[in-house]
Each structure stands twice: as structure tokens, then as C-alpha cells.
Amino acid sequence: MSERSRLRTVLVLSLSTAVLFSGCETVAEVGSQVAQGAGVITSSQADSITRGAKAIGKTWQDLTPEQEYYIGRAVAARVFQTYPPLDRPQANAYLNLLGQSLAIFSDRPETFGGYHFLLLDSDEVNAFAAPGGLILVTRGMLRCCENEDELAAVLAHEICHVERKHGLSAIQQGRLTEAFTIVAAESAKQFGSEELASLTRQFEGSVGDVVMTLTTSGYSRTQEREADAAAVGLLRRAGYPETAMITMLQRMDGRLADAGGLGFAKTHPSAKSRADALRPTVKEVKSAPDVARQGRFAAAMGPIMAGR
């Protein structure tokens, strides 16, 4: 084992121990003290690591928007392996226009690379929010929307997952502890091959954790409810009727029952229970759908929904 990897192993082990016993408060200090005690690093190296780790952080909440951006890109690339993108420029242009018209009203309108939206060529009822703002919507999900307002509700829900970094919260702490330790120990901007290999392993693991949550295990019930509630507020600020969230969920409930519990049903609490939870908070306004919005939704999405 090289000196460097020995140092890292001791550090990671001691940091992991420190996480267990210190409740994350003084991880870097304890970690570098242990490493120093083991004679692996000098006192000045220990100081530097303590300082570095303090500045760099400990949990998923400390990932910079830039790191979130790279994780999100990888998550999207992995999702595309199972759900191919739908190459329909007009429909995707409309989706982005609608998505951006909502994102600017988000509590987090600025992410490192910005919000971008894309349709997926899949009949499964599903939508994914990759960290940093890459939002993907299947043809099956589109079919749960009868008008622009309901599609806005779907996008608003996904934007709120990005806003609250729900995807990043799925990353296992151990991967981040190791990644932060490598970054803290390295002063150069370009990593050596060993550090790069190790960081890439943690990156791959982190991306895997997020993809697993998005496609298989699902966010927590609390996170889903949080995104629903925040989406209602976002719709209101953007000028859309809040009731669109409820009518969309009702339509989805019907479609999911038909689909036999696949896709979205697997990763989300039942649409009916979500609609029931929202109802007391939503202002019911009975009004005819806006003709202009209905027209542009039908023009852009009609052919896609019909499978043409």
C-alpha cells in the first residue's frame, strides 16, 4: 500500500469512526488527530486537513452546485439507458418554455447549469428530476395531463424536488465522507490518478444511489408531500390554478390503476392519497380552461400523446 493510500485509508476509517461517535460535529478534527496519532501524517498536514474539511463540508448539503451539476448530468445519462429521449424539437421546445416559466418563480431559480426539460419515449407513467435541474417526463406521464395547467403541475413538482435537493439526499454518507476527505487532502486542482480513481468510484456510487431512488425505490413519503405542497405554491406564483395539481393527480390515479402499479406508482405514494392531502390547502377555483393555453398545449403535445 502506498503512503498516500495508507494515509487515506486511515483517514477514512478514522473519519467514519468519528461520524459514529461525534454526530458529525468535529469529524475533521477527530479524524486528523487519529491519523496524526497513528504517525501517518505530520501535525501541519493534520492542521491543513482539519482546515480543509471544515471548509469543504461533510454531508450532501455541502456539495457545491457545481458538484450537484456533474452528479445530475450523470444521473440523466444513466436514466437515458433505460428511458430513451424523445427527439421531437417542437414538443421539447414547448416543454422548456413551460418549465422555464415555472422555474423562474422557484425559491431556487439559479442552479449551476440551469433548468432544462426533455420528453422520454416511454409509455410508463413517470417523471424524473436529476439534481441540478435536468427534468425528464415520459410520454405516459404526459398522457395524465389534459391541459397545460396539469403539465405545469407535473413540472412544478419535479422543480421542487430539485429546489430541495431531494435527489442528493439519497447519497450514502460514506461515499461523501471519502470524497470530501480526498478533496481536503489534495491541494492541487488536478487530481493524481489514484485520487481520481477513488473520487470517480465515490461519484459512480453517488450517481447510483440517486438513480436507484429516482427509478426504483422512490423518495420518502415526506419528500413527496413536501414537493407536492411546494409545487402548489409555485403554480400559484407562476399564475396557474392550484387545482391543476389535484386534477392531474386524480387523472394519474386512474391511469396508474390501469397500468397495474408500474412506473410512477412504484416510486410515489398513491396519487389519490396525495390529492387528498393537498385538498385542504388548495384554493378551489371553478373556471373554464384558458383557450390560448389549451390551444398551444394541444398543438405541441397532441401528436405525442396520440403516439404519432
Added chain:
Amino acid sequence: MKIRAGVVLLAFSAGVAFAAQMSVQIRDGKVRATPSQLGRVVGVTEYGAVVQAGDLQKGWYPVTTADGKTGWLHVSALSKMLFSMRAGATDAATGASSDEVALAGKGFNEQVEAKFKKDGKLDYTWVDRMATFDVDAGRIEQFRTQGHLTGGAQ
């Protein structure tokens, strides 16, 4: 008139005295003329750039950039932690010392992405294409007006 000028001058110096250094934590920080995502863009600050920020007002900071442009940046575009672009040395322009670890470009970065992509034989064609789907503020305003979405509030 003299009194008013004096007050303005005082307020101005107070603003400078209390301005905090913040750094841009997104790729293109668009400095806007008004505190709105639809506001006119008066300048673009790059990732890691340090700006002088005044008091936070409803999610927006009044800022002055290194090249003297003034305008507004949304709170989500800024970080209180200094992102020194150069590691290990004091950066004269930002005042960031070696005590502040260079965060910009570290950790999960372009280099890690390149290795991940190569090792896993992943196709990023659509990821890169998605990033080009951009909508300018003018188109959003038009979309909102046409769709009668004027009732909203930022």
C-alpha cells in the same frame, strides 16, 4: 439640496462599509437591472467571481461586480463561502488566503465526469443537447402574456 446630497453620500458609504464579499456559485451569474428573473441582464459574472453584496431583499442581493457593474443577483446564485479559483496561494483580487480551500472545480468535477463517462461507456449526447435548450426572458414574457398568466407574482 445640500442636506439631501449629504444623506445620499452617507447612505452610499454605509452601503460600501457593510457590503459583504460573496462569490458566484453558478456557471453564468446574470446580474439584472431589477430584482426579477425577467429583469434586463446588465452583466454576466463567471463561476467563482467575487462580488460586493449589500443587504438581502426578498431573495435578491444588490451587488457590485469586480468591473464596477451594479445590479441584482438572486440568493441562489451566490455563496458566502469564498471560492478561490487558485489553490494554496493568496489571491490578491479576492483576498482569499490559503486558509480558504479552493472549492471551485474541486471534488466531483469535469475530470471525474470524463473518467466516469469513459469507464462506464456512457453516452452524454442527450445530456449535452439538453443543456442547449435555452429560453430567453423575452420568450418567457411572451409565453406568459399569450397564456394569460399575468396573475402570478415573483
